[in-house]
């Protein structure tokens with residue numbers, strides 16, 4: 001059984017969606033970030049940087065931190081969504097999410113959504129970068145059905161939750177035809193609907 005330490009955020013949704021996709025039984029242990037539970041000494045033992053998500057695989061007592069590493073671990077364990085032959089491409093799009101899409105859009109959330117008016121520089125910089133990322137993902141999805149090719153993979157699972165916050169971005173997802181097509185198609189997957197609402201059963205995926 002997998003125990004998922006998480007919160008109701010895009011990085012959290014990545015793993016609940018993955019667990020739903022591979023059909024694993026899992027137990028959620030909520031980490032209340034507003035109460036700094038992520039910095040408790042016993043949690044730091046499994047998450048050295050004090051972040052969610054983390055999993056413990058109770059079948060073998062292994063713990064895994066960092067959402068990209070967790071996705072790779074679960075994909076390897078289940079033999080799903082990480083096709084051996086396409087790994088070089090999948091790894092690139094997965095790492096692009098981990099290194100660019102998530103961290104940059106995360107900063108946009110900080111300046112534009114949570115703290116507007118505090119830093120003109122921060123707001124402008126991350127608005128511009130987020131807009132570029134929309135365009136870059138749209139260009140990729142013009143030539144490719146999914147981020148890493150013809151198949152839905154862990155690269156899509158890592159990236160989709162950031163687009164599910166598009167209402168916070170004020171960029172206008174609708175204007176990006178290919179990105180919208182990809183976003184809506186993934187939004188309809190049963191596992192995505194369940195994984196998105198893993199902590200709030202009433203939560204509905206935002207439309208365009």
Ligand SMILES: N[C@@H](CCC(=O)N[C@@H](CS)C(=O)NCC(=O)O)C(=O)O
Nearest residue numbers: 009011033050051052053066067068
């Ligand atoms: N690179 C990490 C990022 C995880 C991350 O930033 N998690 C946020 C929530 S979305 C967090 O735990 N924040 C708490 C904090 O920074 O104190 C991953 O992908 O797992």
